[in-house]
Amino acid sequence: MPLDVQEGSVEAGLDALDTPVDTTEGSRVRRIAARVLPPIGAVVVLVAIWQALWAAAFWPEFKLPAPAAVWSQIWQLVTSGDIAELFWVSVHRAVIGFAISLLIAVPLGLAIANLTVVRRGIGPLVSGLQSLPSVAWVPAAILWFGLNDRAIYWVVLLGAVPSIANGLVSGLDQVPPILPRVGKALGAGRFGGIRYILLPAALPGFLGGLKQGWAFSWRSLMAAELIATSPELGEGLGQYLHNGMSLSDISMVFAGIVLIFVVGVGIELLVFRPLENTVLKARGLGPAR
Amino acid sequence: MTATIDTLPDVLSPVRFHQVGKTFGTGRKSVVALDGVDLEVEPGEFVCLLGASGCGKTTLLNLVAGLDHPTAGRIELNSSRPAVVFQEAALMPWLTAAGNVELPLRMAGVPKAQRRAKAAELLELVRLAGLGDKRPHELSGGMRQRVALARALASTTDSTGDAGDKPSLLLMDEPFSALDAITRDVLQGELLRIWRATGTAILFVTHDVREAVRLGQRVVLLSSRPGRVVQQWDVEDAPDAAAVTDEINTALRKVISSHAA
Numbered sequence: 001m002p003l004d005v006q007e008g009s010v011e012a013g014l015d016a017l018d019t020p021v022d023t024t025e026g027s028r029v030r031r032i033a034a035r036v037l038p039p040i041g042a043v044v045v046l047v048a049i050w051q052a053l054w055a056a057a058f059w060p061e062f063k064l065p066a067p068a069a070v071w072s073q074i075w076q077l078v079t080s081g082d083i084a085e086l087f088w089v090s091v092h093r094a095v096i097g098f099a100i101s102l103l104i105a106v107p108l109g110l111a112i113a114n115l116t117v118v119r120r121g122i123g124p125l126v127s128g129l130q131s132l133p134s135v136a137w138v139p140a141a142i143l144w145f146g147l148n149d150r151a152i153y154w155v156v157l158l159g160a161v162p163s164i165a166n167g168l169v170s171g172l173d174q175v176p177p178i179l180p181r182v183g184k185a186l187g188a189g190r191f192g193g194i195r196y197i198l199l200p201a202a203l204p205g206f207l208g209g210l211k212q213g214w215a216f217s218w219r220s221l222m223a224a225e226l227i228a229t230s231p232e233l234g235e236g237l238g239q240y241l242h243n244g245m246s247l248s249d250i251s252m253v254f255a256g257i258v259l260i261f262v263v264g265v266g267i268e269l270l271v272f273r274p275l276e277n278t279v280l281k282a283r284g285l286g287p288a289r
Numbered sequence: 290m291t292a293t294i295d296t297l298p299d300v301l302s303p304v305r306f307h308q309v310g311k312t313f314g315t316g317r318k319s320v321v322a323l324d325g326v327d328l329e330v331e332p333g334e335f336v337c338l339l340g341a342s343g344c345g346k347t348t349l350l351n352l353v354a355g356l357d358h359p360t361a362g363r364i365e366l367n368s369s370r371p372a373v374v375f376q377e378a379a380l381m382p383w384l385t386a387a388g389n390v391e392l393p394l395r396m397a398g399v400p401k402a403q404r405r406a407k408a409a410e411l412l413e414l415v416r417l418a419g420l421g422d423k424r425p426h427e428l429s430g431g432m433r434q435r436v437a438l439a440r441a442l443a444s445t446t447d448s449t450g451d452a453g454d455k456p457s458l459l460l461m462d463e464p465f466s467a468l469d470a471i472t473r474d475v476l477q478g479e480l481l482r483i484w485r486a487t488g489t490a491i492l493f494v495t496h497d498v499r500e501a502v503r504l505g506q507r508v509v510l511l512s513s514r515p516g517r518v519v520q521q522w523d524v525e526d527a528p529d530a531a532a533v534t535d536e537i538n539t540a541l542r543k544v545i546s547s548h549a550a
Contacts, residue, residue, distance in 0.1 A: 010471075010475055011416060011431075011475050011479065012416075014429070014431060014471065014472055014475060015429060015431070015432055018429030018430070018431065018432070018472075019427065019428065019429055019432070020426070020427060020428075020429070176379075178375065178377060178379045179379060179381065181356060181375075181379075182373075182375065182379045183396075184355075184356060185354050185355075185356060185373040185375075185441075185444070186373075186392060186393040186396065186440065186441075186444040187370055187393050187396055187397060187444055188396050189396075192396045196392065196395065196396055197381070200381070200383045201381070201382075201383070203383065279383075282383060282424060283382040283383055283424070283426065284382065284424060284425070284426025284427070285382075
């Protein structure tokens with residue numbers, strides 16, 4: 001069988017030539033440094049400008065605090081241990097609110113994407129809710145539920161559910177039609193098709209929706225905490241910010257903003273970014289550099 | 290009498306068309322894609338379905354695959370679930386090559402160990418042993434199409450992990466037309482090898498006369514709008530491949546030019 005051997009080797013040669021080459025270069029340390037250094041540099045520049053503006057005394061001290069004064073506010077929260085309570089109160093609310101949103105948004109998104117009547121009926125409504133700032137619900141929520149956790153969760157839900165549901169719908173809409181067809185040819189039934197083909201295929205879009213949903217639930221929560229303050233609610237980051245305003249303490253206000261920013265970005269970087277990178281990398285869809 | 294009973298299973302064709310017609314839409318805007326098609330594929334036979342674009346060859350394949358239903362006549366399917374290979378490999382990008390081959394087995398509820406073994410065996414058959422862990426984007430176009438072929442072959446097996454006694458049938462819809470010439474040539478050779486190794490019947494759709502003559506035992510020419518069987522050639526035993534290629538080419542041109550008016 002000399003012909004067969006030759007045929008096989010031609011094929012092996014083609015395979016070797018055609019296989020895409022992995023072009024990532026440089027050591028691991030260098031790649032991480034290239035990723036981490038630019039944002040750190042940006043923060044350093046920003047703080048330097050801030051310091052310069054403060055030193056130039058353009059604005060009075062009660063309008064623009066010194067970076068060092070804001071830092072000492074944060075450091076005091078850290079050393080007294082109060083920061084743990086601030087974080088716990090806010091983050092556990094955001095996480096619970098996000099989890100409930102997920103439970104509502106996934107069936108909602110599936111229904112909108114798969115049932116024409118539902119899509120025509122409430123699809124535009126859900127998209128519209130996404131552009132309505134959920135903080136607009138705070139007055140209604142307080143009148144309905146009073147100053148308590150339920151009012152806050154209501155606002156968070158209205159912020160996060162439309163984003164997550166819309167993310168899932170657009171993820172499902174972007175599934176190439178050939179994939180469900182192939183699934184059917186491979187013997188997928190209605191539920192097998194959803195479980196094994198549609199849902200995994202829609203995952204990248206869905207993750208985008210989750211990320212946005214988290215951002216919405218975090219900012220809705222901060223808005224709600226900022227407006228709805230009461231001793232019963234405990235002290236979260238929003239209330240801390242509110243207290244700073246009441247005390248006319250600008251360094252405390254700045255410290256509050258910095259902490260809210262750090263938590264929002266931190267969860268995105270620690271949870272959503274690695275998740276998204278793993279999913280995209282497995283599909284050969286590298287994230288934008 | 291006993292003789293007929295003994296030979297009966299051998300006579301059963303994997304697929305037989307009885308005056309099959311397919312019309313899309315209704316009223317004046319309707320399009321007749323297929324009309325009165327009678328066609329039979331013998332067990333283990335390699336049939337190439339040839340025609341210009343719009344002749345309903347893809348429609349015909351979809352009918353056999355169960356992705357669409359005929360509007361007239363009936364299709365008698367005696368095979369296990371037909372394996373389908375499309376023009377695009379359409380591998381699931383979130384699964385590895387082996388994961389893709391295992392997918393139909395997973396949906397059929399085949400236990401894990403059996404799935405693994407079957408997938409490895411099929412990847413070996415398409416000469417991709419050892420590449421099961423690769424993702425689709427790490428493979429070339431020809432390799433992806435071979436994974437798609439292995440996956441299609443896996444879909445013919447039922448929940449017990451084997452195809453049973455029914456004859457198998459492989460449907461291919463211009464599977465090599467998106468590949469470059471060298472890869473196409475190599476894969477045509479591979480397909481013939483796999484066909485001989487597995488003994489499956491193949492219904493292969495193409496618009497390339499040379500491909501049809503090289504691969505098929507029988508070439509069936511379809512007319513366009515409506516698609517009807519115009520002529521058939523037995524090309525396996527043809528003494529002169531070039532002559533029969535020319536003859537089929539002439540017939541195909543005649544079919545196409547009849548649409549010029």
